[in-house]
Structures are given as C-alpha cells and as structure tokens.
Amino acid sequence: MSSVCLSVCVLSSSGSKVLVHFVNQSGVKSSVFVTEGETLLDVVIKKNLDISGFGACEGTLACSTCHLIFEESVYDKLEPMVDEEVDMLDLAYGLTKTSRLGCQVTVERWMDGMTVHVPQEIKDQRGKQEAVRSK
Amino acid sequence: MKIHGLSSASRCLAAEGGVRGLSSSSGPRVCIVGGGPAGFYTAQQLLKDAAVDIYERLPVPFGLVRFGVAPDHPEVKNVINTFTQTAQHERCSFHGNVNVGKDVTIDELRQAYHAVVLSYGAEGNRSMGIPGEDLPGVFSAKDFVGWYNGLPSNKELHPDLSFETAVILGQGNVALDVARILLAPVEMLKETDITQNALEALAGSKVRRVLIVGRRGPLQIACTIKELREMVNLPNTRADMLPADFEGIAEALKDLPRPRKRLTELMMKAVKEGGDDKAEKCWGLRFFRSPVEVLAGADEKRAAGIRLALNKLEGSGESVRAEVTGQLEDVDCGLIISSIGYKSIPIDPAVPFDPRRAIVPNEMGRVQDTAGLYCSGWVKRGPTGVIATTMNDSFDTARVLIQDMEAGKLDLSVNKPGAQAITALLQTRGVRMVLFSQWEKINAEEEKRGKSLGKAREKLLDVDEMLCRAK
Numbered sequence: 001m002s003s004v005c006l007s008v009c010v011l012s013s014s015g016s017k018v019l020v021h022f023v024n025q026s027g028v029k030s031s032v033f034v035t036e037g038e039t040l041l042d043v044v045i046k047k048n049l050d051i052s053g054f055g056a057c058e059g060t061l062a063c064s065t066c067h068l069i070f071e072e073s074v075y076d077k078l079e080p081m082v083d084e085e086v087d088m089l090d091l092a093y094g095l096t097k098t099s100r101l102g103c104q105v106t107v108e109r110w111m112d113g114m115t116v117h118v119p120q121e122i123k124d125q126r127g128k129q130e131a132v133r134s135k
Numbered sequence: 136m137k138i139h140g141l142s143s144a145s146r147c148l149a150a151e152g153g154v155r156g157l158s159s160s161s162g163p164r165v166c167i168v169g170g171g172p173a174g175f176y177t178a179q180q181l182l183k184d185a186a187v188d189i190y191e192r193l194p195v196p197f198g199l200v201r202f203g204v205a206p207d208h209p210e211v212k213n214v215i216n217t218f219t220q221t222a223q224h225e226r227c228s229f230h231g232n233v234n235v236g237k238d239v240t241i242d243e244l245r246q247a248y249h250a251v252v253l254s255y256g257a258e259g260n261r262s263m264g265i266p267g268e269d270l271p272g273v274f275s276a277k278d279f280v281g282w283y284n285g286l287p288s289n290k291e292l293h294p295d296l297s298f299e300t301a302v303i304l305g306q307g308n309v310a311l312d313v314a315r316i317l318l319a320p321v322e323m324l325k326e327t328d329i330t331q332n333a334l335e336a337l338a339g340s341k342v343r344r345v346l347i348v349g350r351r352g353p354l355q356i357a358c359t360i361k362e363l364r365e366m367v368n369l370p371n372t373r374a375d376m377l378p379a380d381f382e383g384i385a386e387a388l389k390d391l392p393r394p395r396k397r398l399t400e401l402m403m404k405a406v407k408e409g410g411d412d413k414a415e416k417c418w419g420l421r422f423f424r425s426p427v428e429v430l431a432g433a434d435e436k437r438a439a440g441i442r443l444a445l446n447k448l449e450g451s452g453e454s455v456r457a458e459v460t461g462q463l464e465d466v467d468c469g470l471i472i473s474s475i476g477y478k479s480i481p482i483d484p485a486v487p488f489d490p491r492r493a494i495v496p497n498e499m500g501r502v503q504d505t506a507g508l509y510c511s512g513w514v515k516r517g518p519t520g521v522i523a524t525t526m527n528d529s530f531d532t533a534r535v536l537i538q539d540m541e542a543g544k545l546d547l548s549v550n551k552p553g554a555q556a557i558t559a560l561l562q563t564r565g566v567r568m569v570l571f572s573q574w575e576k577i578n579a580e581e582e583k584r585g586k587s588l589g590k591a592r593e594k595l596l597d598v599d600e601m602l603c604r605a606k
Contacts, residue, residue, distance in 0.1 A: 053176070053526045056217065060210030065523050087361045090394035093527060 018107050021115040024051045029115075036109055040102035040116065041066045051118055059103035061085060064092035066102035069117040074098075078105060094119025162186055163540055164553040166248040168235045168482070169255035171198020173512020175218040176526045177252050178227055180533030184540065186226040188248070188554045190239075193287070194232045194569040194601040195577060196222065198256060200522070201594075202286045205312040206327035207319065209591065214522055222571045228554055231569035232602065238566045239557060241483040245507060247556040249545050250536055253486065253495055253502070253510040254529070257477035257518040263304060267429025268473075271295070272438035276309045276474030283316060283333035285594035287601075290332075295437075296340035298469025302441050304426050305474035306349035307357040308521075313472055314345045315365055318372050318416045328591040342470060344375075348421045350457040352448055353384050353402055354391075356420070359521075360398045366418055367401065373410030375419035381406055423447065424464065425457065429471060440467045477518035492517065500532030507545055509536050573605035580604050 017033040020043065024030070028050065034043045041055045044066070057063040061084045070078070075098035081089070085104050092099060102116075163185035167174045170191030178187045195201065197215055204211045222229045233239065235255070244251050260275040262268060274294060281289035301317055303310045316324070321338045329337075349356060367374065381403060388396055402420065410417075424443040432439030443464045446457035479495070481488035487503050489496045494517055495510045502508040511532035512525045520528075539545055561568060569577075577595060585592035595601050 052180070052530055053523075056214045056523060056526065057210050058213040058216070060213060062208065062210035062213070063521070063523050065526065083364070084361070086397065087359075087364065090397065091359060091521065091523070093523075 018109055018112045020107065020111065021113075022049055022051065023115060023117045024049070025118050025121045027120065034107050036107050038107050040068060040105045040107065043107065044102065054118075055103065061088055061101070061103070064088045064101065067092040067094070067099055067118065068102045068105070069094075069096050069119065070098045070100060071114060072098050074111060074114045075100070077110070092119075161550060163249045163545070163547050164188070164247075164551045165250045165252060165536070166190065166244050166553070166557075167252045167254055168241075168244070169198065169253070169512070169514075170196040170229060170231065171254065171256050171512070172200055172214065172218075172522050172525045173254035173256065173514075173529050174198070174252075175221050176529035177254055177511045177533050179217070179221045180530050181252075181536065182221065182224050182226050184537050185249075186228075186553065188228045188230060188557075189222070190233045190235050190244075190557075191229065191231045192234045192255075194598060194605060195574055195595075196229060196231060196571070202281055202284045203309075204284075205280075205316060206283065206329035207315070207323060208312075209327065211522065229571040229574070230554070230558075231571075231574060231605075232567055232598075233561060234566075236482040238561060238564060241485045241508075243560060244557065247552050247554075249540075249547055249549075249551050250507050250509060252532065252536065253482065253508070253514055254512045255479075255482055255514055257479040257493070257513045259478040259480045259493075260473070261476040261478050263426050263473050263475065265426055265428050267431060267438065270429055270431055270438040271436065272298075272469055273429055273471045273473070276303070276305065276313055276472050277477055279313055279472050280309065283329050283337075285328075285330045285596050287596055287598050290330075290596040294336070294470065296336055296342050296470065299341060300344045300346070300466070300468040301342050301470035301472065302466055302468045303345060303347045303472045303474055305357075305476070306347050306420065307474060307476075307519075308359060308362045310347050310472075310474035311358045311362040311366060313474060314347055314418055315362070315369060317342050317345050318369055318418060320370055323370075326590055328585065328594065330594060330596065331588065331590075343416050345416075345418045346421050346466065346468075347418065348424050348426070348443065350423070350425045350446060351455060352422050353381055353399060353420075354387060354395070355455055356398070356402070358398075360394070360401060363398060363401055367405050367410075369416075369418070371411075371414050372416040372418055373412065373414040374405040375409070375417040376402070376406040377419070377421065378406055380420070380422040423457065425459075426473075427463070430465065437469075438471055439469065440465055441471055477513065479514045479518065500528075500535045501539070567602060569602065569605045576606075577601050577604045 020034050021029055021031045030049050032047045041059050044051055044054050053065050056065040085101050089101055165181050165185045165187050167178055167189045170189050174189050178189055181187050200212055221227055260277040278289050278292055282292040303313055423446045426441055427444045428442040429438050430440035430442055445460050445462040447460050448455050449458050450456050478493045487496050495514050496503040497510050497515055500509050502510055509532055511529040516528055581592040581594055
C-alpha cells in the first residue's frame with residue numbers, strides 16, 4: 001500500500017497521475033495510471049483496455065457504449081449531467097443509479113484509487129432463460 | 136485440436152507475412168453475409184479466433200450506417216472508423232458486389248467455411264395493408280430515407296414535396312428522422328452527406344406541416360428522447376399537439392422509470408408551450424389513430440388524404456393494445472410516409488425463415504436445425520434497436536460461435552478453402568468483387584466531390600459508377 005502511495009507521489013509532480021481500476025464485462029480488473037484532465041473514454045482507448053465495443057461514437061454523445069458504473073461516493077462528487085448525457089445514458093444496457101458516460105467524466109486527482117465497472121456479461125443468465133423457454 | 140492452439144498457429148503465420156491466400160494454412164474460417172453494423176461487429180469479435188470474410192451485396196460497405204442514419208447525425212456514423220479498422224485487419228477480407236443467394240448460395244458458402252453468419256438485416260418494410268397504399272404520394276420510410284441517403288435502388292424516387300401537409304404513420308426514431316429532414320432549414324442540411332438531389336428537392340419543398348401518427352398513446356411512443364428533443368428545438372417550427380391525447384398522462388408520470396418519464400415530460404412540455412406562433416412550419420404527434428385508407432384526389436390519380444380510425448387502449452403495462460372505436464377522421468395531405476417497421480426477407484431456400492416474425496429462427500444466434508449457421512443483428516432479433524443494440528447482439532453471436540468452436544461442435548480438423556474457393560466460383564460466374572481497398576477509392580471520390588460542394592461527401596448513386604471508380 002505504502003509503495004503505491006510513494007509511486008503516486010513521485011509521478012504527481014509531472015501532470016498528476018491518478019490510479020484508476022477498470023473492471024470489464026468478464027469481471028477482469030485492469031489498474032492504470034492516468035493523467036488528470038483526460039476523459040475516461042480517452043483512458044480506455046489510450047491504454048487499450050479490453051472492454052468490448054467501448055466508445056462507438058467516439059465521445060460525441062451519440063451512443064451509450066462508454067457507460068461506466070461508479071462507486072457511490074465517487075458518483076456523488078461528479079459534475080452534474082447535462083440533458084444530452086442523460087438522454088443517451090437512459091438507453092444504456094444495465095443502467096444503475098451510479099452510472100455515467102465515460103466520455104463525459106474527466107479524471108481529477110481526488111479520483112485516485114477509484115474503481116469503475118462496465119455492466120457484466122449476461123450470457124449465462126440468458127442461456128438458462130433460453131433453455132427454460134424451449135422446454 | 137483446441138481453438139487456442141489453432142489461433143496461436145495462425146498468429147505465427149500472420150507474423151510471417153499473411154494467413155490469407157495460403158491454402159495450406161490451418162485455422163478456422165468464418166464467412167459473414169452482410170457488411171453492415173451486425174456483420175462488422177460480429178467480425179470484430181471473431182477475428183481474435185478466426186479468419187473472417189465479409190460478403191456484401193452492394194459495392195460499398197456499412198449498410199444502414201451509410202443508408203439509414205440521418206445525414207444530420209454524423210457522430211452516429213463514427214462507428215465507420217471501427218469498422219474500417221476491422222476490415223483492414225490482416226485476417227479480415229471484405230468482398231463487395233456479391234449477392235449471396237444469387238451469385239453464390241448459402242450451401243456453397245457452408246462448404247467453403249467452417250461457419251457462416253447471416254447478418255444481412257432487413258431490406259424490406261412492413262406494409263400498412265390498406266386500400267390506396269399504392270397510390271402516388273405514398274412511400275415507405277425505408278424508401279424515403281434511402282432516397283435522401285443515396286441508396287442506389289431509391290435514386291429515382293422523386294417524391295413530390297409540393298403539398299403543405301405530410302402524414303407519417305409510426306412514431307419510432309425513423310419516423311422522427313423523416314419529419315426532421317422534411318422540416319429542417321436547408322442550412323442545417325447543406326453541409327451534410329445528404330444527396331444533392333434530395334437537398335435541392337427539400338430546398339424547393341412546400342411541406343409546412345408534418346403529423347406523426349401512432350396507434351397507441353403517449354406512454355407507448357417508440358422514439359427516444361434525443362430525437363424528440365431535436366424536433367422540439369427545430370428552428371422556425373412549432374409543436375402542434377392535441378391536449379386531449381394527453382388526458383391522464385400527468386398522473387401516470389410518477390410511476391414511470393426515468394427514461395420513459397423524461398420522454399413523457401418533454402412531450403407534455405411541448406403540449407403546454409407549443410412554440411413560436413410566428414413559426415412557418417409545424418409538427419405534431421397524433422395518438423390513438425390507425426390508417427385505414429389512403430384517399431385519392433378528385434382525379435383519382437394520387438393520394439390526397441388519409442382516413443384514420445380512432446382507437447382506445449385496452450390492457451396495461453407492456454401489453455397495452457389499441458382497439459377500434461368505430462370513429463373515423465380524415466386528414467388532407469399530399470405526402471404519406473409509412474414508418475411502421477423494416478422487414479427481413481428470406482435469402483436462400485436452404486435457410487429456415489419464420490415468415491410471421493420475419494426473422495431467421497434461432498436460439499441465441501444458432502440457426503435452428505442447421506449446424507454451422509448463425510445469425511446476428513436485425514435478421515436474428517427483428518428490426519429494432521440502435522447501433523449499440525446490434526453491437527451487443529453481434530458480440531453475443533460471436534461468443535456463441537467461439538464457444539461452439541471450443542466445444543468441438545464445428546469440425547475444425549477439416550481445412551476449409553474460404554475465400555479462395557468462393558472467389559474462383561464468382562469469377563467463373565462473371566461477378567466483379569469489390570475489395571475494401573477498392574471501396575477506399577470510391578470513398579475518396581465521394582469525399583472529393585463533396586468537398587467541391589461544401590459537403591461531407593457526395594455519394595455515388597449508381598452501382599455501375601461505383602464499380603467504375605473501384606477499378
């Protein structure tokens with residue numbers, strides 16, 4: 001823990017590096033150091049994170065594929081959403097009370113150590129549903 | 136042989152300079168029928184484990200992203216960049232101008248590949264099934280949208296825009312796109328990729344009033360809030376709604392989930408505020424109305440109005456349905472556009488097809504009773520949803536296919552010739568394929584022509600011209 005804090009302090013002198021954990025659709029976690037001021041969409045693209053189909057419209061508020069689920073304590077501190085973001089978010093699969101679009105969230109230093117999720121794959125549940133229906 | 140062993144073998148071959156074209160190369164080969172979003176997203180996921188060939192009927196790729204998404208929604212078309220990356224993947228190969236079902240059969244594809252995925256979407260449309268539907272002046276939204284988006288088969292549509300009132304049947308996003316394109320100021324459209332002839336027709340249009348008609352009530356409207364907001368904010372237009380259609384809606388608001396609630400609140404705001412009375416143009420939603428007849432003008436030669444039956448709602452929740460009351464209402468109009476759904480058609484007698492639902496019968500993307508045949512996108516689930524819906528669905532089908540490969544349900548021990556065999560077959564049949572690099576020449580030409588007109592692109596409207604440019 002202390003070595004992580006140390007490395008954060010060393011890096012923060014040159015354009016604040018913030019530690020963010022991403023959990024993808026299969027539950028796989030990636031931890032990356034990101035630069036303050038980037039959006040979370042920028043991060044996923046730049047760091048080439050394995051999240052299927054992320055950011056289809058390239059950050060133009062024309063889709064909901066950069067949907068991310070935040071921890072409540074982080075969500076409450078984010079800048080409020082504009083109508084256009086809510087409009088697209090409302091179409092997102094697996095919407096929660098702490099959901100945001102990654103292209104609209106800019107990394108800030110206080111987010112250091114936060115974890116963001118994408119909705120989990122539902123293939124297993126759907127498989128069971130299909131099996132029941134075909135009987 | 137385990138799939139991971141195979142894919143690392145094919146990766147080694149790739150590193151040595153190319154998997155494709157090596158008839159002795161092992162590795163799964165999958166064929167995708169349809170070069171739209173479903174085809175490309177399915178390919179994207181499969182490329183991790185297989186070589187993928189995409190066959191598309193037109194010389195140009197991208198399907199409804201090119202021909203369906205409205206010209207003033209260019210951000211939605213950004214997905215083309217992802218599709219281009221997919222097409223340029225060393226294990227992916229795009230073949231345009233190939234009509235599967237006519238130039239090559241599904242059985243021939245199944246012989247050449249380990250698996251075939253049907254992603255050919257919905258090229259037809261549901262008809263209203265009412266008298267007068269074939270009169271001049273009546274169009275399907277599919278054709279009207281195809282017209283302003285440069286679909287070659289719609290280039291001679293020549294819709295007559297000299298009438299004051301247009302009626303659109305259906306209230307989904309396609310209906311709202313049509314309404315918006317009909318009423319938008321030309322300034323909003325003139326730098327987009329709308330076709331030049333559509334732009335000129337719209338510049339001279341006399342259409343000033345557009346009614347968007349639905350069978351059921353405000354709580355059942357199928358469009359999404361972004362599109363409704365664009366209508367509310369459209370310059371020089373005002374909303375013309377019927378307060379009577381909204382009886383009881385305010386009381387229902389509190390129990391609605393957020394997306395439906397916000398959409399309903401926006402409609403109610405439009406009812407209350409209406410908009411600038413001085414606005415030249417107006418649009419309105421009309422509820423509880425079903426078309427029963429297109430009325431001809433005095434000369435009996437073209438549509439001059441539409442007869443609507445008034446409905447009441449029975450049932451509740453998701454299963455609310457419209458029932459006739461017996462009352463009728465006639466609306467004078469010279470342009471009628473039916474936007475009640477696209478529809479898939481059967482591609483090949485060898486493929487099962489459910490005519491009632493107009494889809495290929497399947498379970499989780501595996502085509503019924505047909506090993507090695509899969510489907511994704513609208514032909515699998517029906518013609519609704521946005522690009523992201525199709526994306527998730529395509530990923531699901533790809534996952535199922537890969538699972539089947541890993542479970543030994545597809546015989547990967549047999550080498551399949553893939554595109555080599557199909558290309559040879561097509562050559563003997565005189566079919567001229569268009570490869571992705573050749574599409575890029577067409578693309579460059581369209582961008583060049585667009586530039587000289589101050590537009591994002593000027594689409595080629597003619598298949599022969601596309602083939603000429605592709606040389």
